[in-house]
Amino acid sequence: MSSNYRKTLLSTVVALSLFAGSAPAEAGKYNMSYVFHGSPGKYIDYVETTRGSLDVISPSYFKLNPDGSLQLSPSLDPGFIQEMHKRNIRVVPYLSNDWNRDLGILALQNKEHLADQLAEAIHTYQLDGINIDLENIPKLYREDFTALVQLLRARLPADKEVSVAVAANPYGSDQGWLGLYDYEALAEYSDHLMIMAYDEHYEGDLAPGSVASWRFIEKSIEFALSQVPADKIVLGFPFYGRLWKSDGTILGISVQNRMADELIKTYRGTVTLDPSSRSARATFTVLPTDPALTVNGRKLSPGDYELWYENEAAMKLKLELVGKYHLKGAGSWSLAQEDARTWDFFRLWLNGAAFPDSMGHWAHNEIADAYDHGWINGEAAGIFSPDGPLTRAQAVTVLSRIMMEGPEAPVSGAGGAAGDAALSGGSPSGIGFADVTPDHWAAGAIAWAYANGIVDGIADGSFAPDEPLTREQMTAMLARLLNYPPVSANTKRPYADVAPDRWSHAAIQTMSEYGVVDGYPDGTFRPEEPVTRAQMAVLMTRVFSDRE
Structure with missing residues (x-):
């Protein structure tokens, strides 16, 4: 990995709070x-x-x-x-x-x-x-x-x-x-x-x-x-529909979609999804005692109405x-x-990412972009689990895809299908992780990351591929990936819960100093807290959009 590429990658994540927040999506x-x-x-x-x-x-x-x-x-x-x-x-x-x-x-x-x-x-x-x-x-x-x-x-x-x-x-x-x-x-x-x-x-x-x-x-x-x-x-x-009155005095006047619910609620309307047009059709009756709402400059007088529009x-x-x-x-x-x-x-x-559980989520744009690129799938049909934990194997797979040049890399989802061994171009058999067999779905990605010094095992010599990735583990991976010069040992300790003798202290201190990661408003970093799937989607889209 060239130093120039590391600098390019760094520029995409500087000022990124990896674990919170959002920004306009730039892909998809x-x-x-x-x-x-x-x-x-x-x-x-x-x-x-x-x-x-x-x-x-x-x-x-x-x-x-x-x-x-x-x-x-x-x-x-x-x-x-x-x-x-x-x-x-x-x-x-x-x-x-x-x-x-x-x-x-x-x-x-x-x-x-x-x-x-x-x-x-x-x-x-x-x-x-x-x-x-x-x-x-x-x-x-x-x-x-x-x-x-x-x-x-x-x-x-x-x-x-x-x-x-x-x-x-x-x-x-x-x-x-x-x-x-x-x-x-x-x-x-x-x-x-x-x-x-x-x-x-x-x-x-x-x-x-x-x-x-x-x-x-x-x-x-x-x-x-x-x-x-x-x-x-x-x-x-169209962000509008059209309204007709049964007596012919109103013929298809424009109705803003944002007003449709008000009309239907005020006049006790009924809404159906028309099976032929696949558009919403609402019918309602305005009574003489009802308030006379104004639509496109026309006050609605008593009578029967039919509204066609595009609802959700x-x-x-x-x-x-x-x-x-x-x-x-x-x-x-x-x-x-x-x-x-x-x-x-x-x-x-x-973008084809029809995940109801991501609607309104702070990272819903980035999730859509990541899905559209084929980097990450749902955990099940229609389920993304944006706030669910990301495993160590999933994280390594994501990073390997980000760093691969060209579109030829396999794009099974994080937590997805087999075939990821091709990412490394070789066999993981030399790694020595007893819990990562050659047929593990992420074996190739783990081999790639290990060969490039981005990951190592845990204390007992295993990799724990299915364990949740923690904030400090992700920060350490980024520090190794970016290989940015460490900050001075005299730099002020950034977080109350990251002691100088903690194994991840140097990585957290360096990545925080350069704005790659951030802590919480209370001054803590919470190093053992899991990284979520949504947070990784944000990282993917921001890194990849800069490379495009």
Whole structure:
């Protein structure tokens, strides 16, 4: 192991409290959300509710003047951009014609000038790219639309995102405004296409129904895949539903998901998961004596109502499509409309880590990322046990995977299947641990760690692979792995419960001094306390994300 690599690895874990806390995840499926609703002054609060789930935020900063030139929105806030960058969230505003066909046509007719203006604004305000969201423009301008995307790609640095919002097209139509989007050509000049897989039913629609049924979404994905590689497709999810009144006076008005529960509770509604669309359908009756709640500017008068929306169960089912088709990730329209519980599960399900016992856990993003990379599986179907102890064999296996170069290393879960002997490239028979037989599932990882001086046995010469790993054992492993120069013997004793003559004292003192590990607020380190599976997931994602 080279000293340069040790320094690189150290940089990823400095200031990491290995045994508590969390930070925004940096790996896993791409996850973005538009932000349009609410006050710009609250945009930071909206992002905070996602608890580190987002990679990109796409605010409504780019609009069009009456002549088709760029109009910067008054909501453009350099302070917000800086705050997002501090959180490692990229800011990629979207360009909108607000469904105005004539305005969109003028923009495309003056695409050279518009591309210059957009490139300048992105540079001036230190933005991270652009999402082009021009809609309701006829097929006649298909080549002009593609040319605008091509111009922007040419004018922006490679590290700036150029993405395109495209209409969902379940039937592969090239008529009307659906014909504007040449998926194949657009993908050539953009980082990805964001499929707006919603508004299957819309405001004014006479028949109530799902905003985004399962088949509507799946057929839209299948059409896109016939034109575009899977890793250039982002699937859009609606954070809203639509409401109908039986007398026809309300036809599909938009309802924010966050308001659905209030309507159902206030009006004693009944909710079912429609088996065909796999969307939530709620019915309720407003009585003359009931409070008149306001939905999208409309007060609900007495009568019978039908609400279609995406609740947690429906959204989980549809998030599975991202993994099924190996898509790049997910987008959502739009932030501040979602139910408050959405971020307890959204990124976890997006990454295929459907562990109910990790929902809302402080490390749920990192658990999802670790699972998505194949580093760690659940202890049983649907069970991750985030606060359960990590064994010594599991920890060594995790470290060996982190340090292996390239994707060729076996990726059975911590506590998973056999085959890990290949990690070391050799047999563990020379180690001399009586309790680690050659057919032990982690034999190869233990051999690798022993050969590299990262682990040794316990007092009786055994390894105790199935014993819980303690905090001091993990710290000692890290100290050997990083091989960082020890601190002076005169350095102040960091923890009241780690005596100078304790076997792990030097490792704990050194790793604490360099900020790799930390103690508790009461001044203790609690060296014999077990390390949890969630804590190891955090370590994995932070080390690996830096190497990527």
